[in-house]
Amino acid sequence: MNAINKNESTIISKLLFVVTLIVILTRKYMISILRPDLPIDKITSLLFYGSIGLLFLQFLIRKRHNFTELIILGISIVLYLFTREGSILVMILLAISVRDINDSYVVKSYMLLNVAFIIGCILMGNLLTDIAQVPEVHYRFERGMYIQRETFGFGNPNSVFLFLLPIFAGYIYLRFDKYNWIDRIILIATTFYIYNKTMSRTGFITILGALVFVDILRFIDLKKYPILGKGIKLMPIIFLIMSVLIGTVFSNLTFLNKALASRPLHWKAYLIEPGSMFTLFGNKISSEMKSMHPLDSSYIYILAILGIVSVIFFMYLLYKGLDLFIKENNKKYIAIVVMFLVYALAENILFEVGYNFTIVLLLKYIMNNNPKNFTVVEGFKYITKRK
Template identity: 40%
Template sequence: MLERLEKFHIKEILFTLALIAIISRKYIMTFANRVVNTGPLGSLLFYGSMAILGLMFFMDFKKNITEIILVLISSVIYVFNGEGAILVLVLLAIAGKKICDKYIAKNYLIISTILLIITLIVFNAFPWLQTNSEVHYKYIKFLNIFIPRLDFGLGNPNFLYLFMVPIYVAYIFLRFKNYNNIDRIIMFGSILFIYSITYSRTGCYSLLGGLIFVEIMKRIDIQNNKILSNLFKVTPILLTIISVAIGTILTDNVLLNKLLSSRPKLWNVYLHQQGNFLSLFGNKYSKTTIALNALDSSYVYILCTLGVIGCAFLMFLLYHGIDSFIKKSKKEYLVVVFIFLMYGFTENMLVNSAFSFGIVLLVKELILEDKFRFIFDKIRR
């Protein structure tokens, strides 16, 4: 009993260390590269987190067919295109299969909150570090003036919402069953306050949509609502198709470019001009292309960078994971996945393990559904 308890705590500690490395790397690569060369440190944190997750994978002799297949497919995708996004998500899910989901959510909440507070303090206390700050304006039509969009020292007005997504979503996940008016005031109030400073429509609309979805999920029986449940399951596929259509056929549409802040034109660079969205294992883009054309779409990123095979693999996981959550009426999980799916339409964060713990929980769900244990357990004995 004591041995099992110690082993469980070791797995929790290792999982937390891996997550600290993953989330820290995202913060460092986004913010610290303004001051120093973050390449070596970023690589160290990436391979360090992979080493910890790999160690946890081999420490557990109880395997099932699903996790073996997931690791093999995601490894093949990584070998062919050099993008380890799906592999990290899969390894995180496997590492967390014996860890409480609330513990995973609390890790994302606490680590993200601490790092965000540190970042805000550093860049506001030492504004001279903001060497790569962008200036954005919002046009106020009835006043006929442009006003600056503030960024809280993060360099981009959209960044605060983006880096608060895991904090908001983890909070909703942990509070879902006891979600009350105080929670509503905290969520709506903070979201609207940030919007009043940053004027970031992307984050504001996505998170407000998520809060509305919370209210819907608390009032309906998702298991017996066939229309909504079927629509939910195909949402990732629909959003991928819509993103491709907007970035190719509708790339010059004035209204869409206005609504999406010129994203369609930028998506077209990756889908058509500099790449082929039908590439099996994805495209390689130059540093210049990436620097000059912000890829603010998870679905365009998945299709163009991970390729058709990587995209199809992820859509398969999302479809069956959402289906499992619906059958078990895991409403808080569905809310979490929904927010990441919606936010991913205009931000590249759906398969980023530093943000998207909802996908980690979804993959974990698929792994735990497979009750057949692999032979490694018998070999050990």
């Protein structure tokens, strides 16, 4: 009987997870794809609070919790109240919602839903121009001539790799143990084809770098090379420091701005102009500032928008999760997390919960690393006895 109840609970959890992910992706694609002059603010707000409501419902349905989960959730709620940015809170709640769901199911759900939304987006971008953003014509000056960049119906050619990233990461995750030359050919050929059409260097370099990293991980024992393992754990902190240095000390270097499409100057605006680089709960950024300076960096985003407290909290979680993956030799998890960490240097994708299932799985592993689960009643009894 207990097995039947547990099976029914898992089915309900999976269904609610998929529904929640659809709501999250719908909101993200509405913001990214629909024309900015359409009155969608109320709908997107409703979808945001609806997703949080669904996630809290899943939290309440889940009968057993542990102190690691509750402490992480409590901190994320406090951060949301101070920063009014819900990205970390939604990510934590989603990780809690999949604690009892098979990882392969989570990855496949992300892949299939993102494929469906991408197809819908391409169709809307090319057919429903009354409501979808009309893709601008983009060019890149190469070899003394202007080369047109394809957008595939998206507003920007750089968006193509961005939206495809969870599909690439999911493919690597699912095929990691049986990864062969056919997989390499499929991924490399797809990457070169998209780059040839979009000329997006960020996505191209990230995907190729990730494929090289996958092969390195498959043949290296991280326990025999502790320095490499330490470097992987420290990677988010290293990338944060690098981003801050590029956005401040080296922001005016011409070759860097040329190579990074003026990103250093944009980062400088968020780090210097608000008045204080280091604040506990971030700076308030005006809409004019956001329109003038695209924030294409997850690391600058967390420091400038969310503040020092969020930086310390999130960097610790990333370090802890990567440490667990290394200790348990979960190489495929390391590969896909690093893929997003690298991409986050040039795109604000690290906290995009609709795409980044890798951090959701990392947070899940941190929570599940504590085996002492308890019900609300058991937890209350434990607290009262301690008093």
